Amino acid sequence: MPPLTPDKQPWHTHLAADIPASLVVFLVALPLCLGIALASGAPLLAGLFAGFVGGLVVGTLSGSPLSVSGPAAGLTVVVAAGIAELGAYSAFILAVVLAGVMQLGFGLLRAGAVAHFVPVAVVHGMLAAIGCILVLKQVPHALGYDVDFEGDESFVGQGGGNTFTDIVAAVQNADLGAFIIFVAALGALLLWQKVGKKMVGSWMPPALVAVIVGALTNELFRLYAPDLHLTDATHLVTIPDLSGLSGILFALPFPDFSRIGDPAVWRVAATIAVIASVESLLSVGACDKLDPFHRITPTDRELKAQGAGNIVSGLLGGLPITAVIVRSSANIDAGARTRVSAILHGVLLLLSVLVLAPILNHIPLSALAAVLIVMGLRLASVRVFHAQYQRGKGQFVPFLITLGAILFTDLLVGVAIGVGVGIFYVIRSNFRSAIVVAHEDHEYLIRFAKDVSFLNKPALLRAFSAIPNGSAVLIDGTRAQFIDPDIVDAIDDFLLSAKARNITVELRRSATSLNTHFKQEAAA
Structure with missing residues (x-):
């Protein structure tokens, strides 16, 4: 009888792997939730609320063992435009609730089969593109040039620049303290991968060691090299300070149900539902490719879970939710085995709002950049390109075009272009044979x-x-x-x-x- 996969075993069997992985995902997700909320023009807490709902609600209901859900960079433009069009954040979160109801309908109608029409080469191209974006977008943060929000994935940056001009500007305006922290965190991460894990096992993941070393280095600067010490909030994780549970419950507005008959609300809801569903299906499909146990996510169940998550997030005042490949990749990279990791990361995000803000606000973004850059290099390694090249032109060309299209546009546009190229090669192959x-x-x-x-x-x-x-x-x-x-x-x-x-x-x-x-x- 073949051995059981982790998700078929009791939930507590893999806590030794899932708990450390949840810490890593939490540290990656925390600044992303805040940055995406900032870029969307929404309250900062809206991003954190969406983050812990993505972990607790979607993580519990989803059939995906390793994907992690939360606010997505791909929706920032949609969110910002929706808030502006509806004129009030309370009306926008009503649209989020309605989008969740639509996603439940998609799941009941078995619309999840759409994910199976995306060619494998396009999925691999998407993963490699996310890896390249992580590296390129984190270079400025590694140098202390924190102009773009954390989690930005678009080619066009803030102020009319782009990914490459931001790197040039970062080199010209580098902060020595931030760069030293980045080097220290990166060195600690790589060293721990080689030596530390053999000594203590998986309970202390390399990413967590990198963050701790980065924060301690900044504290040493405060004591012995004040000129290098990072004090500006733009260089650090910044969690709003709330006064207990009552402060959280009333920190964000509630949906304005009086506008449920407004066609503009339904239009924004439909946009969110379609884009969030497509991005979620793409992300869980890519996540399944990275899963060391090769498990397959039931896509219709995923749509229902995402719908439930968006209903709860909207009712609490949070941003719309999707499965997010960056967080999912961090989860897999950290050694997670089951969805318990995603659920625990949601618990940690909730605790960060309640009690952990004073501690977490000492984490430099340059230390987190070290974690994300290493993760990006794994997703876009030379081995990945070589493997796709070995599969032949029909696989390699769609892979490269998907990668380039995502890098210079965004995730959904890039995948659509990649699918078009993949279909062309399928027709061409059938035509010839x-x-x-x-x-x-x-x-x-x-x-x-x-x-x-x-x-x-x-x-x-x-x-x-x-x-x-x-x-x-x-x-x-x-x-x-x-x-x-x-x-x-x-x-x-x-x-x-x-x-x-x-x-x-x-x-x-x-x-x-x-x-x-x-x-x-x-x-x-």
């Missing part, structure tokens, strides 16, 4: 290797025209289940011309349309 032509001297074989459509007609006509006069031709259609009427007409025309060219033709066919046609011709 549908008709096989072989010959020896003046004996020709034309075999329909699979279903033949009108797209194959030019190739068939070229094959007919290349046959010399006086040849013998065998047209074999026994392997085709379908032959397009255009192909039948082309064969019919060839038969008529073959007599004048002294070409003998033998037909072997099984497709109904071809069979019927030539029976009628024989009877006439």
Whole structure:
């Protein structure tokens, strides 16, 4: 009997792996939740609320063992535009609730099958693109140039720049203290991967060691090198300070249900529902590719879980939620085994709002940059490019185009372009392999290797025209289940011309349309 996968075992079996992984995901998710809220023009707490709902609600209901949900950078433009269009944040979070209801409907209608139409090469291209974006976007943070919000994934940056101009500006305006903290955190992470894990096991993940070393380095600067000490809140994790549970409950507005009949609210809700659903399905599909146990996420269940999460997040005043590949990658990279890790990360985000703010506000963003850069390099390693290259042009070209399109646009646009290129290569492959032509001297074989459509007609006509006069031709259609009427007409025309060219033709066919046609011709 094969061994059980982790999700089939009791939930507490893998706590030794899931608890440390949840700490890493929490540290990665915390600044991302705040940064995405800031970029969206929403209250900072809205990002944290969405984060812990993504962990607690979606993590509990989802069938994905390793994906992590929360506010997504891909929705920042939608959120900002939605708040502006509706004129009030209370109306916007009503749209989030309605979007969640729509996602529940998508799940009940089994719309999750859409995810299976994305080619594997596109999924790998998406993962590599996210890796490249992580590296490029974290370089400025590593140098202390914290102009763009944490978690920004768009090519166009704040103030009209872009990913590459931001790197140039970061080099020109580097903060020495932040860079030293980055180097210390990076060194600690790499060293712990080599040595530390062997001594203490997985209970102290390298990413957590990097963050601790980064924070301690900044404290040493405070004591012994004040000029290098990072004090500006823009360089540090910044959690709003609230007065207990009562302060949290009333920190954000409640949905304005009086506007439930407003068509603009429903329009924004539909936009959120579609984009969040597509991004979630893409993320869990990519996550399944990274899963060391090769588990498959039930996509319809995922849509229902995301819908429930958005309903709860909207009711609490939080941002819309999706499955997020960056957090999911961090979860897998940290050694998580089950969804307990995602749930615990949600618990930690809730605790960060309640009691942990004074401690977490000492973490430098440059230390977190070390964690994210290492994770990005793994997603976009040379080995990944080599593996795709080995699969041939039909896989490598869609992979590269998806990567480039995401890097220079955004996730959804890039994936759409990649899917288009992938479909082109599928059609091209089928087009080339549908008709096989072989010959020896003046004996020709034309075999329909699979279903033949009108797209194959030019190739068939070229094959007919290349046959010399006086040849013998065998047209074999026994392997085709379908032959397009255009192909039948082309064969019919060839038969008529073959007599004048002294070409003998033998037909072997099984497709109904071809069979019927030539029976009628024989009877006439």
